[in-house]
Amino acid sequence: MLKTTSVPMMAHNDDDEWSPKNYDKHASFVPALGAPVLRLLDPQSHERILDLGAGNGVLTIELEKHCSSVVAVDASAVMIQAARRIGCQDARVVDGHDLIEDTDLATGQFDAVFSNAALHWMKKDPERVIQGVNKCLKPEGRFVAECGGYMDLCEVRSGLHMALKKRGVKNPDEYDPWFFPGVNTYTRMLEQNGFRVEYIELIPRLTKLNSDIAGFIETFGFSFMKPFEGDEAMQKEIRDEVQSNLKFSQDEGTWSVMFVRLRFKAVKIN
Template sequence: MVSKLMQTWDADSYAKEARFVSELGMPVLRLLAPKFHERILDVGCGDGYLAQQMILMGCEVVGVDSSRELVAAAKARGVDARVMNAEALTFESEFDAVFSNAALHWMVHLDKVMAGVFRALKAGGRFVVECGGKGNVKAIREGIEYAFGRRGLDGYALPKPWHFLDVPETKKLLEGAGFVVESIELFERPTPLPGDVGGWVSTFAKDFLASFDAENREDFVNDVIEHCKPKLMQADGTWVADYVRLRFSAEKPVMP
């Protein structure tokens, strides 16, 4: 029953179940404050929705993502999107800013990500990010672990696809890479979902679903839904995920 874990992305299902991710990224885009003619790197650009907004502001944007499917969707929006691992960025001192929304928590070796971003920025360039932070989707993760437990499996022992950092960890990583931290915060942001939590699991937790053959996946997702219902389903039947976000702005210093 258990197979290799693997998170994959489908552009159509992403647009249906995850559009809120990009739409709720507008506050961090305002923190970035893109300027006309700036060259900006979007790390983990997804289907290019936010990169497209920056292009409309007059910026020159390069988007990178590890998903070929999402890169294709970003290119269809007119984004210069490239398949690239964020832990192995190949740019050297060419961007005025680096932006990332809802992507860093998918990356394992964040020290390599930070080092690559630092190299990619011009002196004085800024690095602005929002991603999942410590405590993010706690109820959903508990639901997934419960569903594994019902099948005699230890969900706690399985590799986790997400790495939700707290403020001190993030500050240490940024400063270790050479950045000066301008602002950093961890905050709760209850997030309405377009459907029930099953759609979220099917979109963002495919590596867990890949642990089961097709006929058992629906039952697994239904167990997650039932476990999360008391905490996340509202009185009117809508669902609100227990999101916690980490948001920061940092700068590559100008050397004297």
């Protein structure tokens, strides 16, 4: 059985605001949640696998122990540098939206494409991402992933939207980096882009945080702060406000968020 030490993809961001230090501090709860999707992948020793959204490469290193070869891709150059530092054999800066045009990868050479906690960051054009995955896979190759699904982070996300509207931002969705599809939506997208869905499910999962809501927002919700770039006091005020408004939903002494994960396995048919 694979060790559950995965770190999810760092989203594409023109300014590459992802911080490995913040991630280690506020989000080390993530690795223990990767076991089910790793079991669903069931990597074999002869296989070549694309790790889409490899983050700092910790999961890639584990996959390399079980497969013939693994290519790690991520949109964050900072995280790919971290992956190379820990010894990933092949780690590349590639945005999932651009995978379809990658002449080295999108050539039907992979037995499987694996993605953990990454696809929901690829909001710009999710179907283009699926099309790119399809081009990377061999016939009957499998696409196995877990990402945020419908109603994921509902309380935190709603709190951030409300905080921005309160401060004059008319359309907070412009700064919301996440795409959280439901079963019907993502099944349709997969089937319309050359896949047969063998398994797909929404899984609610209350998750205890390492620190608090403010730390979670600092690590994952930084794009919501773009209207207030340079105003550190306002950014802190927003984080603290969202946290304060969510105190009623927390157990004494702990901070938790309700994740809803979309987990699936699909097979390339054309």
